[in-house]
Structures are given as structure tokens and as C-alpha cells.
Amino acid sequence: MSAPEVVVHRDKELMAKAAAARLITKIVDAQAARGSAAIVLTGGRNGNGLLAALAEAPARDAVDWSRLDLWWGDERFLPAGDPERNDTQARAALLDSVPLDPARVHPMPAADGPYGNDPDAAAEAYAAELAAAAGPEDHGPVPSFDVLLLGVGPDTHVASLFPELPGVRETERTVVGVHGAPKPPPTRISLTLPAIRAARQVWLLAAGEDKANAAAIALSGAGEVQAPAAGARGRSRTLWLLDEPAAAQLPRSLYPPASA
Ligand SMILES: O=C1O[C@H](COP(=O)(O)O)[C@@H](O)[C@H](O)[C@H]1O
Numbered sequence: 001m002s003a004p005e006v007v008v009h010r011d012k013e014l015m016a017k018a019a020a021a022r023l024i025t026k027i028v029d030a031q032a033a034r035g036s037a038a039i040v041l042t043g044g045r046n047g048n049g050l051l052a053a054l055a056e057a058p059a060r061d062a063v064d065w066s067r068l069d070l071w072w073g074d075e076r077f078l079p080a081g082d083p084e085r086n087d088t089q090a091r092a093a094l095l096d097s098v099p100l101d102p103a104r105v106h107p108m109p110a111a112d113g114p115y116g117n118d119p120d121a122a123a124e125a126y127a128a129e130l131a132a133a134a135g136p137e138d139h140g141p142v143p144s145f146d147v148l149l150l151g152v153g154p155d156t157h158v159a160s161l162f163p164e165l166p167g168v169r170e171t172e173r174t175v176v177g178v179h180g181a182p183k184p185p186p187t188r189i190s191l192t193l194p195a196i197r198a199a200r201q202v203w204l205l206a207a208g209e210d211k212a213n214a215a216a217i218a219l220s221g222a223g224e225v226q227a228p229a230a231g232a233r234g235r236s237r238t239l240w241l242l243d244e245p246a247a248a249q250l251p252r253s254l255y256p257p258a259s260a
Contacts, residue, residue, distance in 0.1 A: 001197060001233040001234070001235065001238075002233055002234050002235065002236055002237050002238045003233075003238065004204075004219060004233070004238045004239075004240055005237070005238065005239050005240065006219065006239075006240045006242065006247070006250065006254050006255035007239065007240070007241050007242070007255065008242050008243070008244060008247040008255050009241070009242070009243050009244070010243065010244055011207075011243050011244065011245075012046070012049060012207035012208060012243045013049075013053075014243070015046075015049075015205070015207050015241055015242065015243045016046070016049040016050050016052070016053040016207075017053045017057070018241070019050045019053070019203065019205060019241050020050055020051075020053035020054040020056075020057050021057065021059065022203075022241075023039070023050065023054060023147060023149075023203075024054065024057060024059050024060060024062060024063060026146055026147050026201070027039065027063050027068060027146070027147075028062050028063060030146040031063070031064055031067055031068075035067065036067040036068065036069060037067070037068050037069070037146045038068075038069040038070075038071065038143050038144070038145045038146055039068065039069070039070055039071070039145065039146060039147050039148075039149070040070075040071045040072065040073050040145050040147070040148035040149060040191070040199065041070060041071070041072050041073065041086070041090050041149055042072075042073050042074070042086070042149040042150050042151045042159070042205070043072075043074065043075075043076070043086030043089060043090070043151065044086075044151030044153070044205075045151070045207070045208075046151045046152075046205035046206065046207050047086075047090075047149055047150075047151045047205060048089050048090065048093045049205075049207070050149065050205060051090055051093035051094035051095075052093045052094065054094055055093060055094045055097055055098075060098065063098075065098045065099045065100050065101075066099060066100070066101045066104075067101075067104075068100060068101075068104060069104045069106070069133070069143070070095070070100070070104065070105045070106060071106045071130070071143075071145065072086055072087060072090075072106070072107060072108050073148060073149070073150060073158075073159040073190070073191050073196070074086065074108070074159035074160035074161075074178075074188060074189060074190040074191065075087065075107070075108035075109075075160075075188060075189045075190075076160075076185050076187075076188055077110075077111050077119045077122065077177075077178075077185065077187040077188050077189055078110065078111050078185060079110055079111050079112040080110035080112060080113065081110075082110075084185065085110070087107040087108070106126075106129060106133075108122065108126050108189045109122035109125055109126060109189070111187075118177075119177030119178070119179070119187050119188065119189055120176075120177035121177075122177065122189055123173075123175040123176050123177040123189045123190075124175070126175045126189060127141070127173060127174045127175040130142045130143065130174055130175065130195070131174075138198070139198050139235070140174075140194070140198055141174055142174050142191075142195050142198045143198075144198060144199070144200055144235075145198065145199040145200065146199075146200055146201065147199065147200070147201045147202075147203055148196055148199035148201070148202045148203070148234065149203050149205065150196070150202065150203070150204045150205065150229070150232055151204075151205050151206070152204050152205065152206040152211055152214050152215065152218070152229045153183065153214065154210045154211060154213070154214050155182065155183075155214065156214040156217055156218050156222070156226075156227040156228055156229045156230070157183070157228055157229070158196070158204065158228050158229045158232045159190045159191050159196065159228075160178045160181060160188035160189065160190035161178075161190055161192070161193065161228040162178070162181055162182055162183070162228065163225070163226050163227060163228060164225060164226065165178065165180070165181070167190055167192060168192075168193065168224060168225055168228045168231070169225060170192040170193070170194070171192075171193075171194060172194070173192055173194075174191060174192055174194060174195035174198075175189060175190065175191055175192065175195065176189070176190055176192055177189055178190050193224060193228070193231045193232065196231075196232050196233075197231075197232075197233055197234070197235065198235070199234050199235065200234055200235055200236050200237070201234040201236060201237040201238075201239065202232050202233055202234035202237070202238050202239070203239045203240075203241055204229060204232060204238075204239070204240045204241065205241050206240070206241075206242050206243075206246040207242065207243040207245070207246050208243070208245055208246055209245040209246070209248065211242075211245075211246040212245060212246050212247070212248045212249040212250075213249060214227075214229060215229075215240065215242060215246050215247065215249070215250060216249035216250055217230075218230040219240065219250060219254055220251075
């Protein structure tokens with residue numbers, strides 16, 4: 001697992017634009033090297049901000065959208081199309097405006113879908129979908145995602161892994177149903193830390209002063225059960241993309257001066 005690297009941008013708009021540019025480059029490189037790319041999307045303000053910036057970026061046309069696999073790191077377990085679902089928000093921010101192959105877009109099941117109102121069955125089904133997409137070259141029953149995006153909550157949650165809840169302690173399953181999440185809605189589906197750690201690169205996004213304490217805790221040696229963001233690491237790279245307000249409580253030793 002890789003050690004965290006920190007990049008700080010002036011404000012959240014610049015952070016979103018820079019992250020979008022970085023993601024376009026990663027996708028283009030992966031498609032050139034392997035024919036396709038696999039990305040895991042996150043919900044939340046910063047994840048959606050990145051997608052909106054990507055939609056606006058002229059370089060988005062460098063991506064072959066038909067050779068891109070999209071997965072989700074977590075989902076709010078609500079009916080399909082609900083405005084609070086992460087996939088609904090991602091479609092509005094970017095996905096509806098690019099020529100994706102629908103067969104390569106893998107939303108997590110909805111609460112009015114084939115598993116009914118059973119998030120555990122829905123999580124099991126998503127784990128099976130991931131396992132079916134994994135090949136012998138992959139590291140376990142999930143594909144080797146090129147980039148896995150994560151927003152960081154003010155309480156250090158990532159995906160829908162919240163401090164001290166059972167999901168963050170999971171060591172076997174790749175996807176779990178989440179019950180009683182402290183952030184609404186209480187019922188969710190989430191990748192687990194073992195699934196997150198199968199990604200080549202994990203990028204954690206945090207902007208705004210309400211994220212400063214979470215970033216400082218997670219980057220200062222906290223345990224992953226108390227601070228799930230601390231356990232989110234990529235196999236080859238773990239990148240924290242912050243704006244200055246979110247980085248305000250970090251020791252300066254953690255990042256070089258003023259990235260643009
Ligand atoms: O509920 C969620 O929250 C986190 C963080 O969101 P933010 O708005 O505080 O940035 C998000 O990463 C996750 O996907 C989402 O379901």
C-alpha cells in the first residue's frame with residue numbers, strides 16, 4: 001500500500017479543475033496502455049464538483065468514453081432516480097453528457113430494484129458484479145480500478161464507511177449494506193476498505209474548512225476504525241487533493257509549499 005501524498009490548491013474551484021485534468025490524463029493513459037480504464041466514482045460535493053469540472057474541460061474529448069468502466073464507491077439506498085442518489089447526481093453532473101457505453105456503467109442497486117428494500121442483498125449482488133468483472137491479473141474479487149475517487153466527510157468517513165460502524169471493520173467482503181449511518185439517509189451500500197485498497201490509485205477529495213479537522217486526523221496516524229479515511233490507500237498511489245481551507249490544520253511538513 002502506498003503512503004499518502006498531499007496536494008493543496010488555492011480553492012475548491014481550482015481543486016476541482018485540477019483534479020478533473022489529472023483524471024482525464026489518467027484515463028487517457030490507461031486506455032492507451034490497456035485499451036480501457038476503470039474508475040470508481042464518489043458522491044458528495046467534491047466528487048460532483050470534479051465531475052462538473054470534467055464536463056466543462058475541453059480535454060474531455062481526449063477520453064474514449066465508450067471504453068470507460070464506471071463503478072461507484074458507495075450509494076445512498078434510495079429508489080432509482082432519487083435526487084439524493086449518488087448516481088443520479090453523477091449523471092446530472094457529467095454522465096448524461098458524454099457517450100458512455102451503458103453496459104460499462106455499473107450503478108449500485110436501488111431500493112426499488114430487484115433486491116427490494118434489502119441493502120444487504122443489494123450489496124451482495126454488487127460484490128458479485130465486481131467479481132465477475134475481475135480477471136486473473138487482478139488482486140482479488142474486484143477489478144484493479146485505475147482511480148478510485150473518495151470524498152472525505154467532516155467525520156472522516158469515506159464512501160459510506162463511518163467511524164466505528166461495522167462496515168469499516170469488514171475484512172472479507174468487498175461490498176456491505178450500511179445501516180444506521182449518522183449522515184442521512186441511514187441506509188446505504190458501500191465498498192469496504194479491502195475493495196478500496198485493490199485500486200491502483202486512490203484519490204481523496206476534501207475542500208472547505210469543515211474538512212480541515214478530518215484531513216488533519218486522518219493524515220496524522222489515526223486508526224482506520226476511528227478515522228476511515230486513514231485506511232483508504234491505493235496500491236501504487238494515495239493522493240489527497242485539498243484546498244487551502246481543508247489543509248489549514250495539516251502540519252506544513254506534510255505538503256510542499258503552494259501548488260497552484
Ligand atoms: O454521503 C456521502 O458523503 C461523502 C462526503 O460528501 P461531502 O459532500 O461531505 O463531500 C461522499 O463522499 C459519499 O460518496 C456520499 O455518499
